[in-house]
Amino acid sequence: MVLETDSVRELGPRGSGILLRIARTQARELALLFSVVVALTLAAFRATGVDLQQAALGIYAPAGTALPTDPLVSLGVELQMAALAAVGVTGAAVLWRAHAETRSHRARTGRLYLLSAVLCLLGVVLGAVLVVPALLELLKFGILRSGFVPAYRPYWLAEVALFLPIAVGIAVSLPALMVALVSDGIVSSNVLHRDWGVVLLGVLTYASLYSPPDSVTFVVYGGVLLSGYLAGLAVLTFG
Numbered sequence: 001m002v003l004e005t006d007s008v009r010e011l012g013p014r015g016s017g018i019l020l021r022i023a024r025t026q027a028r029e030l031a032l033l034f035s036v037v038v039a040l041t042l043a044a045f046r047a048t049g050v051d052l053q054q055a056a057l058g059i060y061a062p063a064g065t066a067l068p069t070d071p072l073v074s075l076g077v078e079l080q081m082a083a084l085a086a087v088g089v090t091g092a093a094v095l096w097r098a099h100a101e102t103r104s105h106r107a108r109t110g111r112l113y114l115l116s117a118v119l120c121l122l123g124v125v126l127g128a129v130l131v132v133p134a135l136l137e138l139l140k141f142g143i144l145r146s147g148f149v150p151a152y153r154p155y156w157l158a159e160v161a162l163f164l165p166i167a168v169g170i171a172v173s174l175p176a177l178m179v180a181l182v183s184d185g186i187v188s189s190n191v192l193h194r195d196w197g198v199v200l201l202g203v204l205t206y207a208s209l210y211s212p213p214d215s216v217t218f219v220v221y222g223g224v225l226l227s228g229y230l231a232g233l234a235v236l237t238f239g
Helices: 018-025 027-048 052-060 071-102 106-140 154-184 189-194 196-210 215-238
Strands: none
Touching (some): 052 106, 071 106, 071 154, 071 196, 154 189, 154 196, 154 215
16 A cells, blocks of 8 residues: 555655745755754864764774774864765755645654664664674675775775664664655655655765775665665555
C-alpha cells in the first residue's frame, strides 16, 4: 500500500513544494543559520582542543603504527564536519517549519521524526563499531582493492572513520523520515518514487565530498545511502 495524504505537495523540479517555498522565502535566515552553525562548530573545536583527525587515527590505525597528522588536514576535516552539522541543523529547521505549517497527523509524525533521529544516532554507532572496521579489514587483506591504504594515507583513514558512520546513520534513519514526510503531506510518495535525479545528486554530492578519492570507498558510501533510500521506498510501498 502506498502512503498518501489528502493534500500532497511535490518536491523537486516538477513541483514548487512546501520545502522549496520555505527555502526560497527564508533564504537569508537559513543562510545565516548555516553560517552561525559552521562558526560555532569550528569555535567548539578550537575551544575544546579536539582533533578529529588524531582521534580517528587513534581508534582505527593499525596497532603499533604511528600515523602523522597535519594541522591543515585537521582543519580541513573540521570544516567538513562543521559544514555537515550546518546542513543537518538547517535541514531540521526547514522540516520543523514545514511540519508546523501542515498541522496534520502531528502526534504520529512527531514520533516518526523522533524515531528517525534516534535511528540516525544508532546507525552512526553501528557504522563506527561494525561497518568501518569491516571495510578496513577487507582492504587490509586485499579482498577489496583500491588506492586507499590506511597505513600510508591518514587523511583518507580519517575521512572514512568520521564520515562513513554518518552515512550509515543517514541511511538507517531514512525509512522513518520518508514515512513522516509523506504522512505530513510535505512530500508525496509518488515524488519519492520517481525523482531519482534528486536522490542521486544527493548521494553523489555526499560521496564526492566526504569519501576518500578512490572508487571502492565512493561505491561503499553511495551503496549505503541508496540502500537506506530503497528501504524507505519499500516501507512506503508495502508498509
